[in-house]
Amino acid sequence: xxxxxxVLDAAFTVGPVRRRLFGGFVEHLGRHVYDGIHEPAHExxxxxxxxxxxxELVKELxxxxxxxxxGNFVSGYKWEDGVGPVDQRPRRLDLAWHSTxxxxxxxxxxxxxxDQVDSELMLAVNLGTRGTQExxxxxxxxxxxxxxxxxxxxxxxxxxxPFAITMWCLGNEMDGPWQLGHKNAEDxxxxxxxxxxxxxxxxxxxxxxxxxxxxxxxxxxxxxERTVLEHAYDDVDYxxxxxxxxxxxxxxxxxxxxxxxxHFIKTVTTAADHVQAQKKSDKRxxxxxxxxxxxxISKWNEQQKTFELQDWPVAPRLLEDVYTVADAVVVGGLLxxxxxxxxxxxxxxxxxxxxxxxxxxxxxxGPAWRQTTFFPFSLTSKLANGTxxxxxxxxxxxxxxxxxxxxxxxxxATIGDGTAAVFLVNRHQxxxxxxxxDLAGIGADGEVRxxxxxxDDVHLVNDLSDTERVGLRxxxxxxxxxxxxxxxxxxxSWTAVSIG
Ligand code: AHR
Numbered sequence: 001x002x003x004x005x006x007v008l009d010a011a012f013t014v015g016p017v018r019r020r021l022f023g024g025f026v027e028h029l030g031r032h033v034y035d036g037i038h039e040p041a042h043e044x045x046x047x048x049x050x051x052x053x054x055x056e057l058v059k060e061l062x063x064x065x066x067x068x069x070x071g072n073f074v075s076g077y078k079w080e081d082g083v084g085p086v087d088q089r090p091r092r093l094d095l096a097w098h099s100t101x102x103x104x105x106x107x108x109x110x111x112x113x114x115d116q117v118d119s120e121l122m123l124a125v126n127l128g129t130r131g132t133q134e135x136x137x138x139x140x141x142x143x144x145x146x147x148x149x150x151x152x153x154x155x156x157x158x159x160x161x162p163f164a165i166t167m168w169c170l171g172n173e174m175d176g177p178w179q180l181g182h183k184n185a186e187d188x189x190x191x192x193x194x195x196x197x198x199x200x201x202x203x204x205x206x207x208x209x210x211x212x213x214x215x216x217x218x219x220x221x222x223x224x225e226r227t228v229l230e231h232a233y234d235d236v237d238y239x240x241x242x243x244x245x246x247x248x249x250x251x252x253x254x255x256x257x258x259x260x261x262x263h264f265i266k267t268v269t270t271a272a273d274h275v276q277a278q279k280k281s282d283k284r285x286x287x288x289x290x291x292x293x294x295x296x297i298s299k300w301n302e303q304q305k306t307f308e309l310q311d312w313p314v315a316p317r318l319l320e321d322v323y324t325v326a327d328a329v330v331v332g333g334l335l336x337x338x339x340x341x342x343x344x345x346x347x348x349x350x351x352x353x354x355x356x357x358x359x360x361x362x363x364x365x366g367p368a369w370r371q372t373t374f375f376p377f378s379l380t381s382k383l384a385n386g387t388x389x390x391x392x393x394x395x396x397x398x399x400x401x402x403x404x405x406x407x408x409x410x411x412x413a414t415i416g417d418g419t420a421a422v423f424l425v426n427r428h429q430x431x432x433x434x435x436x437x438d439l440a441g442i443g444a445d446g447e448v449r450x451x452x453x454x455x456d457d458v459h460l461v462n463d464l465s466d467t468e469r470v471g472l473r474x475x476x477x478x479x480x481x482x483x484x485x486x487x488x489x490x491x492x493s494w495t496a497v498s499i500g
Pocket of ligand 1: 070071073172351352
């Protein structure tokens with residue numbers, strides 16, 4: 001049986017675990033908003049039409065900041081369409097997803113929903129088909145108290161106090177040729193800098209995110225970040241990163257997706273630090289990893305080919321990936337990568353939340369349920385507190401497909417107030433593996449528990465026919481003797497060990 005030994009020491013810290021690391025993302029896309037979080041005819045709907053059963057699941061998931069309203073959608077969006085009397089709002093073509101946007105839900109309604117789920121709004125502005133002027137108008141509408149045309153307009157729409165939105169995304173994936181208003185790095189960097197400067201004239205303490213690359217495989221990856229930041233370094237706080245992974249017939253590589261995420265983070269921080277050095281700046285730019293998940297992009301590419309030009313449906317079933325146990329293990333592994341880089345990843349958003357590549361699914365008039373990926377996210381969000389630690393790991397390796405030989409076990413650890421948590425993935429496809437954890441350096445006493453996700457059939461899913469087929473399981477093999485914890489991890493598994 002492969003073996004791994006981990007040493008934890010409170011002196012070797014990565015950085016604080018910021019709550020924004022456990023963010024989410026809600027885009028006007030498919031059945032995410034309409035027939036997802038919002039379904040006025042559903043028996044659980046509140047007075048604004050939001051499903052309370054979904055609200056409960058989102059709370060249980062433990063998401064912090066939620067990015068909104070896109071995604072590709074935002075690059076063609078007019079925020080003004082989503083405010084004012086609902087029955088007077090225009091229906092528009094959504095070019096990004098070839099759908100009809102009814103605008104029944106806009107900023108006010110979404111903020112109401114966020115108040116129910118207790119999450120912070122991270123708002124994206126349209127720098128695709130629109131620009132600086134519309135961004136500062138939205139900021140005036142949202143954040144100015146009173147006494148100007150747009151702040152008074154907000155008040156007349158029923159919201160007296162400002163929305164007080166702190167974190168703003170300056171566009172979405174502007175490096176992608178699929179994006180409405182796609183730009184080269186020079187043009188986008190200048191636009192981002194100009195927009196950020198204007199926004200800061202209204203409110204200097206905003207936290208602004210410039211678009212980074214929409215994937216590590218983009219031909220401009222690295223160079224894009226450098227060029228954008230050469231223009232916008234002084235004006236923004238974060239550079240975004242987006243990454244999606246899929247099984248695609250190669251389970252070994254899929255299980256090692258965290259290696260790719262590590263590389264992604266290292267490349268982006270290197271590019272940012274290069275510009276910092278060039279500019280002799282004291283300021284550091286960190287990452288907003290504001291889209292990450294498992295997503296079967298190849299299935300989506302096939303689905304797109306079936307679209308008819310004349311069809312513009314409302315809330316069609318798009319990107320409704322049904323997640324397997326293996327997908328959940330990879331999601332848990334990606335969270336491990338994010339925790340390992342808690343010093344440079346200031347914020348991250350699981351993309352997305354409900355129905356659309358989401359950990360939560362719903363049926364119109366029917367139930368809402370947890371997908372497999374729900375479990376590693378909710379448990380990590382709950383247990384990862386305090387400070388992320390560097391884990392000193394030694395042990396066996398396994399074939400990681402296109403990433404070469406990789407450690408059998410991937411791990412991250414956090415320590416809080418007298419508590420600790422260790423997150424583990426066994427990437428071996430056929431063998432269990434033994435892990436020993438040396439806790440002498442962290443001084444955490446108390447009960448040791450281990451919960452995780454694994455099944456003999458790694459392709460098991462939760463779906464409408466059985467919404468609770470897969471869930472968290474207790475790993476009964478965990479033992480503590482003095483300062484050493486020993487646990488056996490089943491093949492293709494994700495586990496969280498909590499201490500104290
Ligand atoms: O999350 C789905 C889409 O993926 C987003 O709209 C876009 O930003 C990315 O390409």
